[in-house]
Amino acid sequence: MGLASPAIRYPEPVPILITGGGGRLARELLPLLPGAIGPTRAELDVTDPGQVDAAVQALAQRAHAAGEDGIVVHAAAYTDVRAAEDDRDACYRTNVLGTRHVAAACARHGALLVHVSTDYVFAGDADPERAARGGYREDDERGPTRNYYAQTKLLAEDEARAAPRRLLLRTSFRPREWPYASGFTDVRTSQTYVDELAPELAEAIRLAPAIVAQGIHTLHVAGAPTTVFELARRRKPDVRPASKAEAGVDLPDDVVLSTALWRRLRDAC
Ligand SMILES: NC(=O)c1ccc[n+]([C@@H]2O[C@H](COP(=O)([O-])OP(=O)(O)OC[C@H]3O[C@@H](n4cnc5c(N)ncnc54)[C@H](OP(=O)(O)O)[C@@H]3O)[C@@H](O)[C@H]2O)c1
Numbered sequence: 001m002g003l004a005s006p007a008i009r010y011p012e013p014v015p016i017l018i019t020g021g022g023g024r025l026a027r028e029l030l031p032l033l034p035g036a037i038g039p040t041r042a043e044l045d046v047t048d049p050g051q052v053d054a055a056v057q058a059l060a061q062r063a064h065a066a067g068e069d070g071i072v073v074h075a076a077a078y079t080d081v082r083a084a085e086d087d088r089d090a091c092y093r094t095n096v097l098g099t100r101h102v103a104a105a106c107a108r109h110g111a112l113l114v115h116v117s118t119d120y121v122f123a124g125d126a127d128p129e130r131a132a133r134g135g136y137r138e139d140d141e142r143g144p145t146r147n148y149y150a151q152t153k154l155l156a157e158d159e160a161r162a163a164p165r166r167l168l169l170r171t172s173f174r175p176r177e178w179p180y181a182s183g184f185t186d187v188r189t190s191q192t193y194v195d196e197l198a199p200e201l202a203e204a205i206r207l208a209p210a211i212v213a214q215g216i217h218t219l220h221v222a223g224a225p226t227t228v229f230e231l232a233r234r235r236k237p238d239v240r241p242a243s244k245a246e247a248g249v250d251l252p253d254d255v256v257l258s259t260a261l262w263r264r265l266r267d268a269c
Contacts, residue, residue, distance in 0.1 A: 014206060015063035017055060017111075019046055019102060020076025024175055025116065028198035029073065033205065036073075046076045046098030049105075056105035063111070069209045070111040074102045074160070077116070077153070082249050084149040095152035099159040106163040114208050115160035119172040119190065119222065120150035124252020126188075135190060135225060135256030138170075138218040146250040161217075167208045168218040170257060173197045174231065182242035183232030188254035191231055192223030204262065207269055216265070220257040 013035025018026045021038025030038045044055050056072055063070030078084060078094040099115065106113040121142045130136065145151045157168050172191040204211070204221050211219065232239040244251040 014071065015059055015066060015068050016071045016073060016205065017059040018073040018075055019044060019098075020074075023075055023077075023079075024194055025173065025198070025201070026073075026075045028194050029075075029202055029205070032198060032202035041076065044076075046074075046101055047093050049101040052098075052101040053105045053108065056102070056109050056111055060109035060111050069165075070109070071114060071205060071208060072102060072106050072111050073114045073116065073205055074099060075116045077156075079149070081147055081149040084152070085147065085249065088148055091148060091152050095149075096155045096159060099156040100162070103160050103162040103166070106166070111163075111165075112209055112212060113160060113163035113166040114205050115157065115163075115166060115168050117157050117160075117168050117170045118150070118153050119170060119255040119257050120145065120147075120252070121154045121157060121170065122252070122255055124255035126253040131188070131225075131254060131256065134258040134260060135254075136220070137258045138220055138261055146252055165209075165212050166217055167204075167212055169201065169204060170218065170220045170222075171197065171201060172222050172255070172257065176235075178232045178236035178239060180232070180239070182240040182246070183227075183229035183236075184244045184247070184251070185227055185229040185241045186253065187228045187244050187251055188225060188256050189228055189231065190222035190225050190256045190259070191228070193231075193235065197221070197223060200262075203266065207265070210269060211265055214265075216261070219262055219265075220259050221262050222257045222259055225256040 016036035018038040022040035026038045059070045078091040084091040122136050173194040
């Protein structure tokens, strides 16, 4: 996939609301999607159904006035995988209940929901047959999940299905800089760096109304298969090879996502 393609910029503004606007992914997406707004958690707390409803209603009104589809990109989440093990209530409230509120508001106000999900909804066991066919496909069975964060993201997908017009966008990415001294040689991934992936995700968001109109509700957008160590080495050449046994939390062996459907859709549009 052309992840190295130049940043995609859209000429006309699209009415888009991105939750978790202060987050890593949202900050990359906002400049790529003119017309998008990204309230921070202080401005829009997804655990508060009243705040969510008001924000989605305002988006829908703005969109309808422009004769457009309003799109809600639900990127807000409790994302600290290690901390989630001890802070389960907060993680559940944000990831599961927060998504419930966002999906309900989208259903109520006719907005299209793009729910940002993760490769971690899959078990991620090593499977040479699956690897040979390019990784997990959209309709592969999810779970059993490896950790509590992953479990809440799986449940969040189920909550997102309450929005009739929805796209579950499964992806995986890292911050611009490799943040650790080491990288795991025993985890296969289709993660890439957030600044490389954001243009692809922005394009998928922009195309979401057309994709959903085809009856497609789940889509994988990610990078090329690699190991976490190789990925780390691209931006931190002196990174130390390590094993996931050092992580302190259960991590998958191979969670590569097949992006064949996305490539087909993109080529057809
Ligand atoms: N990073 C990855 O590898 C990865 C992979 C696949 C999918 N994803 C998904 O991609 C999305 C964005 O992740 P990210 O890496 O950009 O994470 P991030 O940097 O942690 O951003 C998440 C944002 O959500 C906000 N947030 C937390 N609780 C909230 C609440 N109750 N109401 C509103 N906002 C809230 C956070 O605000 P505070 O900073 O104030 O807490 C933060 O700004 C998430 O849905 C994540 O599950 C991430």
